Amino acid sequence: MKLVCSKSNLLTGLQVVSKAVPNKTTMSILECILIDSTGGEIKLTANDMELGIETIIEGDIVEKGIIALDAKIFLEIVRKLPDNDITITTDSNFKTTITCEKAKFNIIGKSGEDFSYLPMIERNESIVLSQYTLKEVIRQTIFSISDNDNNKLMSGELFEINGEEMRVISLDGHRISIRKIHLKNSYPSQKVVVPGKTLNEISKILGGDADKDVTIFFTDKHIVFEFENTTVVSRLIEGEYFKIDQMLSSDYETKVEINKKELLDCIDRATLLIKEGDKKPIIINITDGSMELKINSTVGSMDEEIDISKVGKDLMIGFNPKFLIDALRVIDDETITIYLVNPKAPCFIRDEENNYIYLILPVNFTTV
Amino acid sequence: MKLVCSKSNLLTGLQVVSKAVPNKTTMSILECILIDSTGGEIKLTANDMELGIETIIEGDIVEKGIIALDAKIFLEIVRKLPDNDITITTDSNFKTTITCEKAKFNIIGKSGEDFSYLPMIERNESIVLSQYTLKEVIRQTIFSISDNDNNKLMSGELFEINGEEMRVISLDGHRISIRKIHLKNSYPSQKVVVPGKTLNEISKILGGDADKDVTIFFTDKHIVFEFENTTVVSRLIEGEYFKIDQMLSSDYETKVEINKKELLDCIDRATLLIKEGDKKPIIINITDGSMELKINSTVGSMDEEIDISKVGKDLMIGFNPKFLIDALRVIDDETITIYLVNPKAPCFIRDEENNYIYLILPVNFTTV
Numbered sequence: 016m017k018l019v020c021s022k023s024n025l026l027t028g029l030q031v032v033s034k035a036v037p038n039k040t041t042m043s044i045l046e047c048i049l050i051d052s053t054g055g056e057i058k059l060t061a062n063d064m065e066l067g068i069e070t071i072i073e074g075d076i077v078e079k080g081i082i083a084l085d086a087k088i089f090l091e092i093v094r095k096l097p098d099n100d101i102t103i104t105t106d107s108n109f110k111t112t113i114t115c116e117k118a119k120f121n122i123i124g125k126s127g128e129d130f131s132y133l134p135m136i137e138r139n140e141s142i143v144l145s146q147y148t149l150k151e152v153i154r155q156t157i158f159s160i161s162d163n164d165n166n167k168l169m170s171g172e173l174f175e176i177n178g179e180e181m182r183v184i185s186l187d188g189h190r191i192s193i194r195k196i197h198l199k200n201s202y203p204s205q206k207v208v209v210p211g212k213t214l215n216e217i218s219k220i221l222g223g224d225a226d227k228d229v230t231i232f233f234t235d236k237h238i239v240f241e242f243e244n245t246t247v248v249s250r251l252i253e254g255e256y257f258k259i260d261q262m263l264s265s266d267y268e269t270k271v272e273i274n275k276k277e278l279l280d281c282i283d284r285a286t287l288l289i290k291e292g293d294k295k296p297i298i299i300n301i302t303d304g305s306m307e308l309k310i311n312s313t314v315g316s317m318d319e320e321i322d323i324s325k326v327g328k329d330l331m332i333g334f335n336p337k338f339l340i341d342a343l344r345v346i347d348d349e350t351i352t353i354y355l356v357n358p359k360a361p362c363f364i365r366d367e368e369n370n371y372i373y374l375i376l377p378v379n380f381t382t383v
Numbered sequence: 384m385k386l387v388c389s390k391s392n393l394l395t396g397l398q399v400v401s402k403a404v405p406n407k408t409t410m411s412i413l414e415c416i417l418i419d420s421t422g423g424e425i426k427l428t429a430n431d432m433e434l435g436i437e438t439i440i441e442g443d444i445v446e447k448g449i450i451a452l453d454a455k456i457f458l459e460i461v462r463k464l465p466d467n468d469i470t471i472t473t474d475s476n477f478k479t480t481i482t483c484e485k486a487k488f489n490i491i492g493k494s495g496e497d498f499s500y501l502p503m504i505e506r507n508e509s510i511v512l513s514q515y516t517l518k519e520v521i522r523q524t525i526f527s528i529s530d531n532d533n534n535k536l537m538s539g540e541l542f543e544i545n546g547e548e549m550r551v552i553s554l555d556g557h558r559i560s561i562r563k564i565h566l567k568n569s570y571p572s573q574k575v576v577v578p579g580k581t582l583n584e585i586s587k588i589l590g591g592d593a594d595k596d597v598t599i600f601f602t603d604k605h606i607v608f609e610f611e612n613t614t615v616v617s618r619l620i621e622g623e624y625f626k627i628d629q630m631l632s633s634d635y636e637t638k639v640e641i642n643k644k645e646l647l648d649c650i651d652r653a654t655l656l657i658k659e660g661d662k663k664p665i666i667i668n669i670t671d672g673s674m675e676l677k678i679n680s681t682v683g684s685m686d687e688e689i690d691i692s693k694v695g696k697d698l699m700i701g702f703n704p705k706f707l708i709d710a711l712r713v714i715d716d717e718t719i720t721i722y723l724v725n726p727k728a729p730c731f732i733r734d735e736e737n738n739y740i741y742l743i744l745p746v747n748f749t750t751v
Binding site for chain 1 (some may be wrong): 409456459460463464465484486487489490491536648649651652655656682683684685686688689
């Protein structure tokens with residue numbers, strides 16, 4: 016095989032596919048990136064058997080061929096080469112020569128025949144959204160998946176399509192994050208659970224451009240994301256997702272409007288008194304016109320008051336401060352509304368149209 | 384005690400003195416920063432018994448007093464407070480209240496009486512140089528101190544003053560770094576060995592401003608750096624430093640002029656084939672007009688040629704690539720000159736005026 020392509024094209028392609036290279040594996044072929052030019056295009060592929068990424072890069076194919084190269088070392092070599100054309104040559108013993116200007120690297124590759132190609136997916140039903148929207152919706156929900164493997168479904172996010180609406184939902188047993196997106200077209204109903212790892216990796220690859228689209232295909236077992244020259248294929252998580260709508264309620268006893276930044280900064284300050292792993296709640300005391308936040312730990316104590324506008328009953332309630340911080344960080348509104356019932360019932364941070372809903376369970380606390 | 388000062392003044396002061404707070408210690412008072420306003424100024428001090436830093440910050444003293452506060456938590460609190468005036472109040476039980484706008488923190492301090500003050504140093508002989516010069520000369524030499532504790536002297540740098548000239552020297556048994564500085568005035572001869580840790584910390588505090596000076600005082604056991612409102616006192620390393628001038632020689636058999644960036648980039652590329660801890664040399668083959676660099680490892684091989692201008696014999700020599708990279712990174716010249724004798728003798732990278740001299744010992748190699 017002999018290929019010539021620019022450093023920048025090759026590097027971009029390698030950075031994209033390397034997101035599907037597993038960190039640890041006993042199958043050394045999975046640590047490789049496949050370069051396949053047999054089809055007349057330069058195609059890079061990586062595949063950890065759960066998640067596979069394929070991208071096509073521009074370049075000249077002088078001699079068609081196929082080779083698997085160790086992802087880490089290949090990426091490092093390309094990154095450090097001068098910004099010029101790179102030539103990749105392989106021989107029948109998989110000896111690979113990478114040259115650029117006067118620099119010449121020799122490494123030993125592996126047979127492309129041993130590589131696991133991406134599964135063939137029938138591309139039937141699809142939806143289209145912008146790269147920006149997909150990247151944003153992942154950022155705004157991914158923090159409340161569970162990293163606990165006991166419940167596989169909690170480690171993924173529900174993508175639920177209904178006509179012109181898509182809801183993306185994650186939950187970890189203590190909180191639920193829901194974002195609603197309006198699609199450009201109407202689509203048949205569809206419900207799939209996408210692994211959190213897939214979403215994390217794809218959000219790193221997505222350009223975040225509002226003018227560029229992503230096409231998403233669904234099958235029973237897989238989800239496929241197609242954008243620009245890249246295809247991402249991921250297995251789905253099988254099983255029935257949690258019945259979310261039963262957990263949502265629009266009843267409340269106390270409704271608070273508050274400046275988001277003031278609240279976030281205050282909780283952020285309070286957490287510095289809590290050592291890692293220490294489960295100290297932040298105690299929130301809501302009265303007319305004022306929210307008082309208090310925290311007590313072995314390190315010291317803090318209290319602070321924030322002006323609010325309140326409707327309904329006074330209330331004292333405790334929360335894990337991290338859960339509040341996570342939700343507040345991904346809300347862009349300047350003023351937010353919090354709905355509460357009592358110190359044992361979940362609180363809801365949501366806008367009027369339910370474009371976002373963050374449900375957070377309170378924690379028990381003792382006032383000192 | 385009751386003090387009021389701006390967040391920015393307090394934060395800057397705390398960041399400066401916290402460089403002398405030890406990471407690990409069995410004496411919990413050393414983990415504190417002392418706030419002392421008994422003398423009519425707000426003075427912050429930290430001291431790990433080797434290195435002590437003191438800085439004076441602006442602010443109002445409402446009631447004089449003294450308190451020692453845990454450095455880490457105090458710095459974190461101040462960092463996260465709003466950008467406004469901060470009030471610090473203490474009572475007789477060392478309970479300390481830190482307020483800013485509506486935020487109020489309570490922490491427990493320690494008696495200032497338990498704190499180890501900086502040693503009193505007689506300020507006799509001193510030299511003056513700019514903050515920029517001191518910061519630069521540390522950066523350009525500190526990498527070749529030894530982190531091995533077997534030879535204390537190698538863990539510090541020699542500051543050698545002679546008339547209008549100061550030389551700063553470090554060595555680790557495989558290489559020597561020497562920088563020469565022209566001072567604004569003439570000073571009596573002086574030789575001290577300053578701990579590398581002191582120099583590392585002081586270079587983080589120095590502003591790097593060419594218009595601002597540092598005054599350095601010497602005593603038998605201590606060195607004192609004074610700049611702006613800050614005083615840094617460090618113990619010296621005792622003992623007779625190595626006789627450097629015996630190791631330097633201006634004889635050579637081969638003299639090479641080479642573009643510094645090309646050489647550095649090439650060696651940098653080569654090192655990616657070497658795994659951490661693997662001691663593979665880079666082999667340099669010098670012939671008329673060309674330097675060929677080669678490296679061979681279990682990962683693969685690289686070779687590259689660079690155009691040079693050469694005087695003298697052809698030579699093949701091996702080096703630890705890291706030692707070359709360290710020296711090349713801190714040389715600002717576009718073209719550098721390398722002086723070599725034979726494959727067993729040290730090479731010198733130096734300019735004509737000996738403003739910098741980097742001596743590097745070669746390593747044995749076998750050509751494959």
